[in-house]
Amino acid sequence: MLSSAAVIQAGDRPVTALRGVGSSENPSPCETCSVRKESFCNVLIRSSVQSPTLTQCHETAARRKMLFETEALGERVFAICNGWAFRFRRFEDGRRYILNFLIAGDFVFGAFSDYPAFSLQALTDIRFCEFVHTEVKTRILEEPRAYDAWIEARIAEPAELAATAASLAHSNAAERIAQLILHLRDRLERRGMVQNESFAFPLRQSHIADATGLTPVHVSRTIGAFRKDGVLALDDGKLTFNLAKLRRVGNRR
Amino acid sequence: MLSSAAVIQAGDRPVTALRGVGSSENPSPCETCSVRKESFCNVLIRSSVQSPTLTQCHETAARRKMLFETEALGERVFAICNGWAFRFRRFEDGRRYILNFLIAGDFVFGAFSDYPAFSLQALTDIRFCEFVHTEVKTRILEEPRAYDAWIEARIAEPAELAATAASLAHSNAAERIAQLILHLRDRLERRGMVQNESFAFPLRQSHIADATGLTPVHVSRTIGAFRKDGVLALDDGKLTFNLAKLRRVGNRR
DNA sequence: CGTTTTATTGACTGGAATCAATGTTGGTGG
DNA sequence: CCACCAACATTGATTCCAGTCAATAAAACG
Numbered sequence: 238m239l240s241s242a243a244v245i246q247a248g249d250r251p252v253t254a255l256r257g258v259g260s261s262e263n264p265s266p267c268e269t270c271s272v273r274k275e276s277f278c279n280v281l282i283r284s285s286v287q288s289p290t291l292t293q294c295h296e297t298a299a300r301r302k303m304l305f306e307t308e309a310l311g312e313r314v315f316a317i318c319n320g321w322a323f324r325f326r327r328f329e330d331g332r333r334y335i336l337n338f339l340i341a342g343d344f345v346f347g348a349f350s351d352y353p354a355f356s357l358q359a360l361t362d363i364r365f366c367e368f369v370h371t372e373v374k375t376r377i378l379e380e381p382r383a384y385d386a387w388i389e390a391r392i393a394e395p396a397e398l399a400a401t402a403a404s405l406a407h408s409n410a411a412e413r414i415a416q417l418i419l420h421l422r423d424r425l426e427r428r429g430m431v432q433n434e435s436f437a438f439p440l441r442q443s444h445i446a447d448a449t450g451l452t453p454v455h456v457s458r459t460i461g462a463f464r465k466d467g468v469l470a471l472d473d474g475k476l477t478f479n480l481a482k483l484r485r486v487g488n489r490r
Numbered sequence: 491m492l493s494s495a496a497v498i499q500a501g502d503r504p505v506t507a508l509r510g511v512g513s514s515e516n517p518s519p520c521e522t523c524s525v526r527k528e529s530f531c532n533v534l535i536r537s538s539v540q541s542p543t544l545t546q547c548h549e550t551a552a553r554r555k556m557l558f559e560t561e562a563l564g565e566r567v568f569a570i571c572n573g574w575a576f577r578f579r580r581f582e583d584g585r586r587y588i589l590n591f592l593i594a595g596d597f598v599f600g601a602f603s604d605y606p607a608f609s610l611q612a613l614t615d616i617r618f619c620e621f622v623h624t625e626v627k628t629r630i631l632e633e634p635r636a637y638d639a640w641i642e643a644r645i646a647e648p649a650e651l652a653a654t655a656a657s658l659a660h661s662n663a664a665e666r667i668a669q670l671i672l673h674l675r676d677r678l679e680r681r682g683m684v685q686n687e688s689f690a691f692p693l694r695q696s697h698i699a700d701a702t703g704l705t706p707v708h709v710s711r712t713i714g715a716f717r718k719d720g721v722l723a724l725d726d727g728k729l730t731f732n733l734a735k736l737r738r739v740g741n742r743r
Numbered sequence: 744c745g746t747t748t749t750a751t752t753g754a755c756t757g758g759a760a761t762c763a764a765t766g767t768t769g770g771t772g773g
Numbered sequence: 774c775c776a777c778c779a780a781c782a783t784t785g786a787t788t789c790c791a792g793t794c795a796a797t798a799a800a801a802c803g
Contacts, residue, residue, distance in 0.1 A: 326656060329741075334656040352652045378631075391644055398651035399605045403579060403587045405658035406703030410759070441781065450659030455759055457783055488582075663791070694749065708791055710750055 266295055266318060267366070272428040276342035278316050280386045281368070281376060291376065294367045304357040304365075312370040313347040320363025321439050325447065326354045335448040337397070338421065338440070342428050344390065361439045405450055410459045413449040415487030418469065418478065438476035519548055520619070523571060525681040529595035531569050533639045534621070534629060544629065547620045557610040557618075565623040566600040573616025574692050578700065579607045588701035590650070591674065591693070595681050597643065614692045658703055663712045666702040668740030671722065671731065691729035 273279050282291060295318065298304060304322060305313070322339040336355055339345070345357065347370070377387045397420075404416050425431050442460065446453045463469045468486055469478035526532050535544060548571065551557060557575060558566070575592040589608055592598070598610065600623070630640045650673075657669050678684050695713065699706045716722045721739055722731035 328660060332660055334659050336652050336655065352649050354649075354656075355652065395648050395651055396605050398648055398655060399589050399608065402589065402651060402655045402658055403607075405655055406587050407581060407585055443781080448659075452760060453782085454761080454784090457781095458759090461783075696749075705792055706750080707752090707793080711752085711791090714751075 266364070267293070270318065272319075272342035272430075275428050276316060277344045277386055277390060278342070278366070280380070280383045281373065291372050292369045295364060296367060297362065297364045298359045300359055300362050302359045304359060306356050311347050313345070313367065314370050314373050315345055315365050315367040317341055317343045317345075318364040318366055321360040322357055322363055323360050323444065323448075324352065324355045324357050326352075326356065333447045334450070335444060337401070338448070340421075340424060340428065341430070346390075360444070410449070410451050410455055411462070411486055413451065414445060414456065414459055414463075415468070415483055417445065417448055418476070419483060419487045422478075422480075434480055435475055435477040437474060438471065439474055519571060519617070520546070525572075525595035525683075528681045529569060530597045530639055530643060531595070531619070533633070533636045534626065544625050545622045548617060549620060550615065550617045551612045553612055553615050555612045557612060559609050564600050566598070566620065567623050567626050568598055568618050568620040570594055570596045570598075571617040571619050574613040575610055575616055576613050576697065576701075577605065577608045577610050579605075579609065586700045587703070588697060590654070591697075591701070593674075593677060593681070594683070599643075613697070663702070663704050663708055664715070664739055666704070667698060667709065667712055667716075668721070668736055670698065670701055671729070672736060672740045675731070675733075675736075687733055688728055688730040690727060691724065692727055 267273060267278065267282060270276075270278070273282075282293075317339050319341045324336045324339070325333050326336070327333050336352065338360070339357075377383050400420075404413055408416065422431060422436065425436050430436055442456045443453045445451075445460075446456045449456070451459075460469070460471060463486075464471075466482070467479055468482045469476060471477075520526060520531065520535060523529075523531070526535075535546075570592050572594045577589045577592070578586050579589070580586050589605065591613070592610075630636050653673075657666055661669065675684060675689065678689050683689055695709045696706045698704075698713075699709045702709070704712075713722070713724060716739075717724075719735070720732055721735045722729060724730075
């Protein structure tokens, strides 16, 4: 595998946009990646007989680090290896809207589905893996399995956004929060990151507020009510929940 | 050009899904289509020297006609030629959420970006043009201009949905309605369907309500205030507006 | 023409925002 | 090691935007 410095020169976009982000020396973390089989990585990296190995560049970033600012994504393509990130935009009055959260295995396709007004920030310390846009494009066009998986991801993305919009339009505070948690749970579940009825949960209440269009104060009240009713509890970065109750709250309409 | 009946047999999906929808006998309405140059149609239909002509099937549907029910879109691919339609889903309690409105020149790509829980309904009498999925796919892969235009559409779609979600999360009634109108205006403008500061507007207030997550009663009040303040007026299917004032309302945050 | 559908207006209610105070935790540096 | 500070969470009091209920008017339609 190429070193990080070599990749910077090989890429068609300077990876120096990642200034201030640490570079990992781990020779091949993908070999032991726990979410690989659930990720687009799997079909992308696994080369058929005639395809060459894809160039990869693993990097790390600290909590709160901006991975890119508004409109600066360009044609970068990368996968989240571990940790959490989120996509957001800020309004003129300073308020923040969080569009969605990214977890291990999620892909960010600058070249194919940019959101012009949104930035990306690390929620926890994260590691991610950057690819070379042109190589990814070639792989998608030449490898039918990669093409199919890519199309599937292109379909899932607007479908999720549509569901989010519907939730925001027609749900009250409790429903919105429950739906956000349920949605995260489903995605974590597929990656084997849910133990029994709990999972690691690095969001602050302000993140929940900005993702659901509520105020932190009202999120606190609502989660307080959830705790009292045994729907869920949030302690020390860990979320514990009663799935049946949570579904009842989230699907009231 | 093939007749409608011939196309039904040629298509890889039975067009009989359009049961109850009238078939147009107009031999080639695309020649005089006023929005063609602004639509994906343009790059799709215009064949390069070696490409064969695409199979097309023009159809009409009456106001309120369901073009397809939830999950029934399948791999159909078609363009709206004229008239308006909208995509919506219904909640268990009967309430409706309208995701977006489709106007002349808009494409619906069943095979590439389906919204599983959404249906499509004609808002006015409409004419649309159905294509054969496999032919469209081939054209996209073989014709670079078609590929680029298609990618651009795939990028614009989630970006628009993200903007909608942000609006629903953080805007009040006046802002949401103003943003909806502004967004429609921009799209109609590009297609030359805006005269001075007015355009044909077939939405009922209940449609505005269901697209913005408000009640019809509150939409009526808000539009009443808009009328009083000279922001916009809605009469007899025609919307008249003051663009400067409308922008001031829509971009308050 | 009667019958829906749609729009308007008023009175009242309620959910979430706002303003504000207090508590809790964790990190940082003297 | 402790004092301090910043970030985060909780709780109460109050306000306000939008929902609900209801009545009426006005189109649109068949």
